[in-house]
Amino acid sequence: MNTTSRLLTLLSLLQMRRDWPGAVLADRLAISHRTVRRDVERLRAMGYRIEATMGPDGGYRLEAGSELPPLLFDDDQAVAIAVALRSATVSGVGIEDASLRALTTVKKVMPSRLRHRLDALEFTAVPRADGDRARVEPEVLVTISSAIRAREVLRFDYAVQATDDGAYRPSRSVEPQHLVTHAGHWYLVAWDRDRDAWRTFRVDRLTPRTPTGPRFEPRALPTDDVAAYLQAQFRGSTSTAWPCTGTVILHRPAAEVLPFAGDGIVEDAGPDRTRLTAGSWSWIALAASLLRFDAELDVVEPPELIDAFAELSARAARAAVPSAIG
Structure with a gap:
């Protein structure tokens, strides 16, 4: 292999698994240990963060860096990414333009055989009937997800909802548990601290407030998993069976x-x-x-x-x- 082909092969190997002993890489590429070290340095110069591990079985590990360098994908991965990007245009998240730009970029660098596979895969992604009314901004999803991961109370303004006493309480304080997409909509499953009960919120109707609140201990859902819980909610039941x-x-x-x-x-x-x-x-x-x-x-x-x-x-x-x- 010439240097360029060898570097691409080395990068592909490093993306396949977390740790690669130097000797194994040398054998796979049919080169010397010294050439492996030089090639690793070349990849580092291109922006790839490759850590060296010491010891008898020392080798190399590809780590996340501060910038996104060029990536390599196998055939199935490339097609999967292209299909996902095409479907993302009707996901309800405000990434339609970015998805189309990314799809164009991916297709430009695809080998002709992969472009033919993708072009042969014809499908139509149909948006929800309510169109832009259910649009969710990416920043909102990130904020909710971060609160779920950090186990921090989330405060947000919600589309006006009437309470049992006839008053309106648009501001909510919840313990966020799960972020779910279902039938073209995004939902937050959370424990409502004001009502002391589980509630499901439409994400397109809420506006997060900062900062987040104190940490909390996760609670167990009434059903086995979040999918079963949502299914029961949509059926107007407390179980997965129809009432x-x-x-x-x-x-x-x-x-x-x-x-x-x-x-x-x-x-x-x-x-x-x-x-x-x-x-x-x-x-x-x-x-x-x-x-x-x-x-x-x-x-x-x-x-x-x-x-x-x-x-x-x-x-x-x-x-x-x-x-x-x-």
Whole structure:
């Protein structure tokens, strides 16, 4: 290998693992220990911070530096970065322009074979329906993340929320636990010190205040993990299960029901029949959701679902009667 190729190979090896014995590097590159030392010095001159370790098994370690030097990626890493950058334009974080610039930079230095792979991977990143209204600034994410890591109380102004007594309390003081992205939105899961309870906050609605508060000891979430906790919150439940679950027989083939069943359980119940077990946050909501299949149905269980269909039918009948307005 010429010097340039050898340096690139050496840099790639140093990025693969934390410590490299000098003898192993010399063997992998088929060069002398002295040449390894010279090449390391060349990389240091380019801005790479490479520490030397002493002893019989002494070697080299690539450390983080004060500036970002050129990086090397294997084929899969390069494609993964390009896909992530393209998806980042609809992440809800204010990095759209930076993501597009970074993607352009990455593609410029890609070998043609990788550009062809990336161009062949066609997909469309669809933004949220609420557009810029849910935009989150990168500085806000960094501030929240830093408070979580440091275990420091976070104070912030929140979009006006009515309290139980009818007053408004926009300022909040919480113990931040988790920063989560879900369905195009960013959420903060935290222990609300004012309400003495777990709360989930939309990050695009909060403005951090400085400085942060005192340190705190982390608390255990009510469920096994943050994903399960959020799932329960979105379902209006205290567990990952829907608070209302029922079973019906739909007069449609299972193949036509399955694509639209969501997290429901679909079972083939014979010719043009499907047994569907599904859940929702209320019985009325469950009954209404089952009507989306545009098919006759028979309620199997429970009786509460039958009552919900009766109430829904009465509401529909009232809505079908024209009424004078104004």
